[in-house]
Amino acid sequence: MLYNVSGLSQGKQLSTVLPEFFCARGGIPITAVKGLSEGYIVNKANDGKIKIVHSSVSDLILALGSLICGDVKEDEKVIAPVSFRGLMLDCSRNAVPKVEYLKESLSRLALMGLNHFCLYTEDTYEVIGEPLIGYGRGKYTKVELKEIVDFCEGVGITMFPCIQTLGHLEQVLKYGKYCKHRDTDRVLNACDEKTYEFVDKIISEAIGPYKSDLIHLGMDECWGIGRGNAFKEDAPIKPLEIYAKHVARVAEICRNKGLKPVIWGDFVIGMSGEKAMDERETGIIPKYVIMNYWNYYHSDKQKYLDEMNKYKKLDYDPIVSPGLQNWGRFWINHEMVEKTVKPCMDAVHELGIKRVLMTMWGDDGHENLFEGDYHSLAYYLSLCLNPSPSDEFWKLRASKICSVSVAKFAKFSQFDVMDKVPGLKDGYFKPTSKMLFYDDPLYGVINRMFSNDKISDIFWKTSKFYRKAEAGAGKHSDLFRLAALYSSIIALKFRICMDSRNAYESKKKLRLKTQMKELLRLEKKIEKFHKLYRKLWLRERKPFGLEVIDQRFGGMILRARCMRETLKKYVDGKIKTIPEYELDDPEGIEFRDVQTYRQLSTRCLSLW
Incomplete structure (x- = not known):
């Protein structure tokens, strides 16, 4: 119609x-x-x-x-209980969405209720006179940002800048030009006057393309503040006081520009490694600063209530930020979204909070594609419109507005919801499939941690499901083909790792020859996956940052080839042992030690 x-x-x-x-x-x-x-x-x-x-x-x-x-209520006034229905999209960890892709995506989200939006840009926005900021990172020009802002206004979405003005600035501070502003490698020196000239400048540049008077200043996770270049001998270290004074200084800069400043509130209530601020320290921060509460992992409403009420007791009416569970993985974990976002939103409704800003982070490379997240976004926005929406309500929006089959998209959760697998605790919170995907085939660290030969069967079945689903997936067919390839790579690699090691330990070289053929098959699968993934990335995003993913997939192909060559040398008698197979099982390693690409790609951590 x-x-x-x-x-x-x-x-x-x-x-x-x-x-x-x-x-x-x-x-x-x-x-x-x-x-x-x-x-x-x-x-x-x-x-x-x-x-x-x-x-x-x-x-x-x-x-x-x-x-x-088709579920409109005729002649009935409809009022959403959450008036500020926002979304923050990370554009600072490789993936910077194309302007045209944002226009279509945001239009669909507006139809489901989205009315506030920000692009999380640590350094990926244009700062006139500072070409190194965002260099080679796909930063948005002022013209691009203005185009998005104007478009959003037409569909009822208010855009506002979202930057960093204290921590998370390693992409800027890595350059020698900006070392004078460093406290640590990632935190600005809040005890140096020159820092405030710099902050004033980036704020002025950031707000240029926008019409809103709201600005998100970041300031979360400022680990090490006051302990680097800001440290003074024979003087007490007061990180929370330094932090509070910095917030006050930057807030005043904003107020002079007619802006309403927002900061992440983790340092205030003691969520980021520091103790909670005392009354004297919180008293330094102006009350016109808007606190943004975030927590992405509680599954208990009371825990959310307790933390939100900490802000209430300090006379702040916070913006609340749950998380969409899309970061650090290839596929969104919708089951975890329901486990964490629903109790968070229940607390929001109970306390009468009117402002919610969903976060979509991009930790560890931002491999997750936006296309696969619509069903979870429909779920979140439905909770903004109704405290207890029926499954039919949000699934209908995903289906009609985003052309998403929730049953098929929700199965992406199965890549990571494997808490019943022996050896893996708290499976909802681990990027299980990504760990298996990047696991080095010769070391097989993750392979040995699972000690479950059914893993391969699980992923072969998932691959079969998505191969079948691809046929009727319409515009999402490429995404399902990618999911099928992803599953098959994990299944094949897991079997190769296990069978090769068993063959080596039992000295059955004939079986190793079979695994050499399987490794060649694995290389070809990864090449297909890489080609399709690049296509989908470039459909959504600028090319900048894709080189990081190219290098990861290229490394996977080369490691499979190296393993094949190692097995051949052993089978041909050119080497007497395979040193990697002589290693003992990795006792003491925890899953949190090996859940990012950097942790998985090598046992060597080089800081210098």
């Missing part, structure tokens, strides 16, 4: 980006009138015409989404 939106100010924009829903000719006519203080009402006339009375563009777009889903 098509809706004629030619009568709306944003009609051309909607019909251009989402022609499957909206048109300028034919279709069911839509008219809109701004006449409410909040929410929207949909009226259907006898002649089929539809009139939407609304309070804001966001409510108008949300009403259109309900029409598309």
Whole structure:
């Protein structure tokens, strides 16, 4: 069903980006009138015409989404309990989305209720006169950001800058030009006046393309503050006081520019390795600073309530940030989303909090593709619209607005939800499949930690599922083909690791020859996966950062080839032993020691 939106100010924009829903000719006519203080009402006339009375563009777009889903409540005023329904997208860890991709994606999310959005940019935004900031990292130009901001305004989404003004600045501080601003390799020197000239400049540059007076200043996880170049001999170290004074200084810079500053609140309540601030320290921070509470891992509502109430006791009305569980892995873990986001949102509703900012981080390379996350975003936004939405409500939005089969997309969770596998505790919180995917085939550290020969069977079945699902997946067929390849690589590699080691230990060289053939097969599978992954990455993102992933996949291919050559030398009698197989099982290693690519790729950690 098509809706004629030619009568709306944003009609051309909607019909251009989402022609499957909206048109300028034919279709069911839509008219809109701004006449409410909040929410929207949909009226259907006898002649089929539809009139939407609304309070804001966001409510108008949300009403259109309900029409598309076919569950609109006629002549009934609809008001969402969460008024600030936000999303933060990490653009600082390899992946920087293309402008056109953002336009389509954000339009779909707006139809499901999104009305605030920020791009997390540590260094990936243009700073005039500072070409090294964001160099070779795909940074957005001011022109690009203004284009996104203007587009978002048309679909009812308020964009605001989200930067860092204390920690998480290693991508800037790595350059010699900026060493004068270092406290540590990743934290600015909050005890140096020159730092504030620098911070003033980047804030001025960051806000240029935006129309909102809101700015997120970051300031989370400032580990080591006051202990590096800011340290003074024979003087007490007071990291929390240094932090609070820095917040106050930067907040004043913002206030002078007419801005409303937001900071992550972990340092204030003692979530990042420091004790919680005392009354004197919190008193240094101005009350006009907006605290942003984040926690991504609780599955108990009471724990969220306890932490949110810490801000309430300090007279802050926090923005609340759950996490979409997309980072550090290839595939989003929706089961973990439901386990953690639902109790968080229950606490939000119980306390009457009106502002929520979902986070989509990109830790460890940002391998996760946005295309595979729509179902979880639909789930989150539904919780903003209704404290207890039915499964049908959010699944309908994922299906109708995003063309997503929730049953198929939700199965991505199975890549990591393997808590019943012997040897793996707390499986919901570990990127299990990624650990197996990157596990070196010759060392087989993860392989030996599992000690379960059914792993291979599990992933072969998953691969079969996605090969079958690919046929009817429409525009998502490439994503399902990628999932099938991913599963088959893990299944094949796990079997190779186990069988090769067993053959070596039992001195059966004939079986090792078979594994050499299997390794060649593995190389070809990884090459196919790499080619398809590059295609999907470049569909969504700028090319910058993809070289990191290229190197990872290239390393996988070479390591499989090296293992094949090592086995051949042993079989041919050119070497008497395979040293990697002479290592004892890795006793004492925990899964947290080997859950990122850097931890998995080598046993060597080189700091110099």
